[in-house]
Amino acid sequence: MFRVYFSLPxxxxxxxxxxxxxxxxxxxxxYEGEVLFFEDEENxxxxxxxxxxxxVFSRAQIFSNSTNENFLIGIFENLRKKGVAxxxxxxxxxxxxxxxxxxxxxxxxxxTFTLDLNQNLEDIWAKFDKKLRNxxxxxxxxxxxxxxxxxxxxxxxxxxxxxxxxxNIKNKKGRKTFSLQRYDFFRELFANKLGRFFIAKSGxxxxxxxxxxxxxxxxxxxxxxxxRKHVEKQAPSLIHWEAIKKFKKESIKKYDLGGxxxxxxxxxxxxxxxxxxxxxxxxxxxxxxxxxxxxxxxKKIQDLAMKIIYGEGL
Numbered sequence: 571m572f573r574v575y576f577s578l579p580x581x582x583x584x585x586x587x588x589x590x591x592x593x594x595x596x597x598x599x600x601y602e603g604e605v606l607f608f609e610d611e612e613n614x615x616x617x618x619x620x621x622x623x624x625x626v627f628s629r630a631q632i633f634s635n636s637t638n639e640n641f642l643i644g645i646f647e648n649l650r651k652k653g654v655a656x657x658x659x660x661x662x663x664x665x666x667x668x669x670x671x672x673x674x675x676x677x678x679x680x681x682t683f684t685l686d687l688n689q690n691l692e693d694i695w696a697k698f699d700k701k702l703r704n705x706x707x708x709x710x711x712x713x714x715x716x717x718x719x720x721x722x723x724x725x726x727x728x729x730x731x732x733x734x735x736x737x738n739i740k741n742k743k744g745r746k747t748f749s750l751q752r753y754d755f756f757r758e759l760f761a762n763k764l765g766r767f768f769i770a771k772s773g774x775x776x777x778x779x780x781x782x783x784x785x786x787x788x789x790x791x792x793x794x795x796x797x798r799k800h801v802e803k804q805a806p807s808l809i810h811w812e813a814i815k816k817f818k819k820e821s822i823k824k825y826d827l828g829g830x831x832x833x834x835x836x837x838x839x840x841x842x843x844x845x846x847x848x849x850x851x852x853x854x855x856x857x858x859x860x861x862x863x864x865x866x867x868x869k870k871i872q873d874l875a876m877k878i879i880y881g882e883g884l
Contacts, residue, residue, distance in 0.1 A: 572644045575607040582607065582614075589783035589790060590633040590664045591616050594764035601754040608634075608648070613641040619654060630657040637668045642860065646672075650864040660859035662829030663792060667857060675862040681832050683852035685825040687818045694814065699849035702807055709808035712772065716805075716812040719767035719779075725760050728767060728779045729753050732795040739839070756781070756793075765792070768813050770805035778805035782813060787823040789813070810850070827852060 582593045589595055596605050596616045603620035615634035621627065630649050636642065642659060649657050660666060665680050685694065695703070719725060736750040759765030764785070770778040777800035781793040796806060814825055827847045832854075834841040 572610050572641070573608070574648060575609075577607075578605075579607060579609075585609070585614050586785075588633070588635050588664060589764060589785040589788075591635070592764060592785060594759070594762040595633070595783070597762060598755045598758035598764070601752045601758070603631075608641075608645050610641055610644075612636075613638050615641075615645055617645065617649070619649070619652070628652075628654045628656075630654045631661065632657055632659040633664055634659060635666065637666050637670050639670050639672055642670065643672060646675075646862055646864060653865075655865045656861070656863055658859055658861040660857070662831075663790060665857040665859045669858055670860060672860065672862070675860050678859040678861060680829055680857050680859055682829050682855050682857065683827040683847050683850060684855050685814065685827070685850060685852040687814065687823050687825055691815060691818065697851040699851060702849035705804040705807035706811050709770070709804040712803040714777070714803055714805050714808055715771045716768060716809055717771070718816075719760065719769055722757060722760070724769060724776065725757055725767065726753070727776045728769060728795065729756055731776060731779060731797050732756075732793070734797065735795040738798060759783070766813075768809050770803075770809055772800060772803060772805075777803065778809060780806070780809045780813065782817075784817070784822065787821065788826060789817050789822050789824070790826040791828040806846070825852075 578593050578596060582596075586592050591614060596607070599605055599616070599618045603618045606617040606619065608615040608617060613634065613636035615632055615636065617633070618631045620629050620631070632642075632645060634642070634645075646657060660680070662680060663682075669677055671677070687694075698706075719728065732750055756765070756767075759781070760767060764783055766782045766784050766789070768780050768782070769776045776797075778796040779794065780791060783790045783792045791810075794806060794809075810827075817825060827850060830844045830847050831840050832844065834844060
């Protein structure tokens with residue numbers, strides 16, 4: 571039986587396998603839009619409906635690991651009745667393990683790199699690209715210190731650097747539509763402990779950071795930030811190395827480096843992200859997003875508005 575909830579069911583986490591579908595992630599996402607919960611006997615989904623100005627500009631982000639086509643179609647139809655114009659299952663970090671075919675929907679192939687933390691640290695280190703190992707050593711020589719955030723004051727400092735990073739990305743070609751979540755989203759993930767925030771300090775100043783979503787035996791590299799003034803210190807490389815060591819001690823088995831886009835031109839601003847994650851020499855894993863225009867007319871208006879504002883489509 572197909573069910574929709576407008577508030578969080580108490581038992582929700584009993585059926586959840588991915589961090590993006592948890593009660594904790596849903597509670598953090600309430601600051602981004604209306605959160606809905608869908609389920610049947612075997613499948614679950616968290617849906618965030620974002621509205622700007624009116625339903626004409628409404629979009630739904632669906633987080634589910636279900637490849638049951640009838641379940642996904644049921645979500646699409648429910649959202650269509652609510653007047654939502656566009657929906658996507660997954661994002662660059664999360665998605666479906668298998669392909670699904672739904673009439674009118676597009677399948678998007680995604681990729682990520684994952685590390686097996688069952689290996690000993692010496693083997694993990696040996697597989698790193700030489701340039702990555704040198705970057706880690708450089709950060710250590712620069713006396714960069716890595717630690718986990720322990721209070722909300724540091725979350726506010728992390729967010730300031732995140733805003734700076736957002737502005738830098740927006741100024742790069744091809745990334746104008748990048749949008750950072752609200753501060754409350756990060757604060758809530760810290761408070762409910764789904765999010766693990768690692769920061770790099772030079773002296774007493776935070777110069778970089780990374781957010782990992784951790785559920786069970788898996789961690790996902792979800793967000794990062796870096797002060798441009800301290801790029802040469804190579805702090806992000808050391809953050810990952812220290813996170814890998816800490817997670818391994820905690821018996822976490824899989825270290826997911828987050829989504830990458832393959833086959834990019836070297837001049838594309840996203841190529842650096844791919845190249846950085848590639849240097850960890852993890853396994854390249856394929857997953858899928860599904861996107862659908864629930865109202866083709868409204869979707870055309872959305873695309874036109876984005877083209878006028880940003881000079882490009884969504």
